[in-house]
Amino acid sequence: MKGFKQHALLPTPQHDEQARQDFIGALRGHLSGRVMPGNYQLFERRVAPRFAAEHGRPPADEQEIREWMTREPYYQFWSALQRRSQELLWESVIDPTEREWSALINRARAAKPRKTRKPGSLRLDPALVVPRYHAAADIHLQPGGYHTDFTNDDVAAGAIYDKGINLYMGGALGSENDLMGNTLLAYLRERHPSHQPKRILDLGCAIGNSTVVWARAFPKAEVHGIDVGAPVLRYAHARAEALGAAVHFSQQNAEGTDFADKSFDLVISHIVLHETSKSALVRILAECRRLLKPGGLMLHLEIPRGRTPIEKFMHNWESYNNNETFSRYMTRIDLPAEARKAGFAAEEISLEEFVPKMDVAQMNYTQHFFWKILVGRKNGAQ
Amino acid sequence: MATRKPKKTARRTRQSRRAEPSKSMATPPAVPPRIARVAKGKKPQYFSDPAIDKLLWMTVTLMEELSVTRDRLDTVERLLAKKRVLRATEVDLWRPDAKSALQRDVRRKAFVDRMMRAVHAELDEVLRGNHRGAEDDPVAAVES
Numbered sequence: 001m002k003g004f005k006q007h008a009l010l011p012t013p014q015h016d017e018q019a020r021q022d023f024i025g026a027l028r029g030h031l032s033g034r035v036m037p038g039n040y041q042l043f044e045r046r047v048a049p050r051f052a053a054e055h056g057r058p059p060a061d062e063q064e065i066r067e068w069m070t071r072e073p074y075y076q077f078w079s080a081l082q083r084r085s086q087e088l089l090w091e092s093v094i095d096p097t098e099r100e101w102s103a104l105i106n107r108a109r110a111a112k113p114r115k116t117r118k119p120g121s122l123r124l125d126p127a128l129v130v131p132r133y134h135a136a137a138d139i140h141l142q143p144g145g146y147h148t149d150f151t152n153d154d155v156a157a158g159a160i161y162d163k164g165i166n167l168y169m170g171g172a173l174g175s176e177n178d179l180m181g182n183t184l185l186a187y188l189r190e191r192h193p194s195h196q197p198k199r200i201l202d203l204g205c206a207i208g209n210s211t212v213v214w215a216r217a218f219p220k221a222e223v224h225g226i227d228v229g230a231p232v233l234r235y236a237h238a239r240a241e242a243l244g245a246a247v248h249f250s251q252q253n254a255e256g257t258d259f260a261d262k263s264f265d266l267v268i269s270h271i272v273l274h275e276t277s278k279s280a281l282v283r284i285l286a287e288c289r290r291l292l293k294p295g296g297l298m299l300h301l302e303i304p305r306g307r308t309p310i311e312k313f314m315h316n317w318e319s320y321n322n323n324e325t326f327s328r329y330m331t332r333i334d335l336p337a338e339a340r341k342a343g344f345a346a347e348e349i350s351l352e353e354f355v356p357k358m359d360v361a362q363m364n365y366t367q368h369f370f371w372k373i374l375v376g377r378k379n380g381a382q
Numbered sequence: 383m384a385t386r387k388p389k390k391t392a393r394r395t396r397q398s399r400r401a402e403p404s405k406s407m408a409t410p411p412a413v414p415p416r417i418a419r420v421a422k423g424k425k426p427q428y429f430s431d432p433a434i435d436k437l438l439w440m441t442v443t444l445m446e447e448l449s450v451t452r453d454r455l456d457t458v459e460r461l462l463a464k465k466r467v468l469r470a471t472e473v474d475l476w477r478p479d480a481k482s483a484l485q486r487d488v489r490r491k492a493f494v495d496r497m498m499r500a501v502h503a504e505l506d507e508v509l510r511g512n513h514r515g516a517e518d519d520p521v522a523a524v525e526s
Contacts (some may be wrong), residue, residue, distance in 0.1 A: 014383040014474045019453035023446050026490040030498060045508050073429075074504045080428040080435060082440040091419055098417050137423030144418045151415040160417070323423045381473070 004166050005175040008107050008242045009159060009235060012099040018296050020092035022123050024167055032170075035078045036314075042074050043310050062312035062331065069313060086141050086168075093163045094143065094268035097156050108155045120215075120239035123250040130228050131253060133277040137323040140168070146206055146229035157269050158207045158235020165209075173209075176243070180270040181213025184301045187354045187373055188266075195297055197221050198267035203254040203284065204228075204272030208236035208247055214268070215245040224259075226252040255283040257291070265296040273374070274330040281333070285342035285376075294380020302372040304353075305331040335374045350375045445497055449490060456486065 010327070013021060047068050051059050052096055059065045069075045097104070130147045138145040141189050142164060146157050173179040188195060198221050202211040203226030215223040227233055233249045240247045252258065254269075267288045275282060288298045305327070306312035312331050319328035339349045354371045429435050457476050478486060 015457060016450050016454060018477075019450040020446060022453065022490060023449040026449070026474050026487075026494045027445070030491070032495045032496075035498065035501055039504075042505060042508060055501075074501070074508075076428045077438070077501045077504075079426075080438050081442060083426065083428070083441055088442065090421070090444055094417050094419060101417075138421035141421040141423070143421045145422070148418070228430070258489070321426055323421065359454050364392060 003175050004013070004163075005172060007103060007239065011096040011104060011154065011159060011161060013096045014099070017092065017096045017099075020088075020095070021163075021167060024085060024089045024092050025170060027081075028089070028167075029170055031078065031082055031085060035081070039075055039078060039314060040310060042072060043069065047072065055092055059309055062236070062306075062309050062316055064311055065313040066316070073118045079317065079321060080250075082139075086322060089167050089338065090142055090160065090164060093160050094156075095166065097159045097163075097246050101151070101156060102306070104155055104159055105151070105153050108234050108238035109153060111241045114265070118246050120237060120246040120250045121232060123248075124230050124233065125251045127252065128228060128251050131255070131277075131280060133280060133326060134228055137325060139162075139275055139323050141323055143152070146227065146232045149231055152284050153234065154231045155235040155238065157229060157231035158233075158239070161232060162207050162209070162235070162239070176212070176311040177207075177209040178213050180301055181210030181373055183215055183354065184210070184270060184299055184373070185217050185266060187301075187352075187371075188299065190295075191352070192297060195266070197264075197297075199264045200224065200266045200268065201226070201257075201259070201264045203267065203269040203288075203293060205236060205249070206232045208249065209239050210268075210270040211236070211247050211249075212240050212243055212245040214266075215247050222248070224248045224250065224264075226254060226257060228253055245310070255280050255287060257287060259291055261290055262293045262296075264291045265293045267291055267296070267298045269300045271301060271303055273302055273335075274324060275329040277326055278329060278333075282338055282342045285339050288376065289343050289378060292376070296376055296378050298374070298376035298378075300335075300374040302330070302335075302374065306371050308373075335372075339376060344376050345379060348376055348379055416498065445494075449493060451495070452489075456482075456489075 043065070047065070048058060051064075051068055059068070070079075112227055134147060135144065142157070142160060144150065144157060146161065148154075148157060150156055162177065165173055169179075174182070188258040197218055200214050200218065200221050200223045202208075202214065202223070205211045205227050206229065207223050211223060211225040214221075223246070225233075225236060226249070227236070228251065233251055236247070237249050240249075254272075273284070276284060285298075292298060303315075306315045316328045316331055317328070318324040319331075336346075336349045336351050340346060352373045352375055354373055355369075427435055428438075457478075460482065514526060
């Protein structure tokens, strides 16, 4: 949408394709701005009073609210429309991607670093088993998810994701979908200003939209990005080269990588943990601790999951309706406790709130938006 | 296929072959690959009657198509007004300038507003009911 940077790996929509994407923008803008907030009013004015009349108390949690709200026609309509808008969003991006498919693949195959700087790299593992929590349902309803190759050397999932998340957030992710990377970077500079990482690992990097932010911020550092999806990694590599950032992408599961012990002084992820599973979460955090050098930092940026029961219920919409299956468990998980299970000492772990300066209008399931950051600092001198 | 004739042009042969599934690994794929359009995962039901889900699904699809058609018509009208002649590729290559993009945004938002009135109606009723009490009953009004 407005201000989104066109680069070599993005298809150029034709007239009707652009019109479809513009419609999605208008529909989703309307749903998030005009319809979604009404659910809070409906709850306060109708559902909560009726619940209190029947039970003599307010609803205890988001589960009790769910039982009542899902019976309300207003909520049903918003839900069904939100779901349909998400399906149409992907279709509107898939059409131009498919039309320019072979050209995009050829451009990705030809991706080369500029001679004047150090190159990035791409390492795929065809034997890697995509974890069940990732393959069981296509996350965010993107058909084929981040991991399906529809043809040889496919990059479609990457191109679809890149434009798709731009539309999903109504452009709020920034000209290079770099909002999350910039937010976590701003956090590091504000709260840990002396930390100068030499080796950085970005977990679940997808198209590397956040990874590139870190590569640019620390040009002397060696920056790695891993993901389980091959097509998004091929795209990430070509995209990073097109944008002039040196990143080493490899196809690996964050639960167990092939990197050496104590080999990174910064391990990060951007809204990834809520797409995993109960057991994978602990394994990922344990892997982070293994990879960290003494004094190294682990930073996981996460979406807040609401403070009040109604906010928690609204956040959980994504879990029940947008194939973010694990996110409703994340609503109830004590992240520092999970990190302790993974081997972090209590004093090494904190869960911090960070308020972004950017507009996140399309994501406002809450009145006041803030990010949550799970912070781990491994004991020992840096 | 039973209807296939023994003599065919080269073009016909290619088309027929494409329509059949490949017979061996050596045969190139008969159908070009496509990107999936449907996501894997459980599809929720929103309304007590699944028919309502389907009707709404279709309505939003029509809504999109109408929006796209209006955009296209707008493009054609602007081009016709400007040039009075229309070439085949002109519409597909046309891009709105900043001013026409803004005008289209305004029109598009107004259209969505109009389509969504049915959705707003319920909440409006709730809010109105709380402020001003129940609506007058029109049958009671004429019977008195």
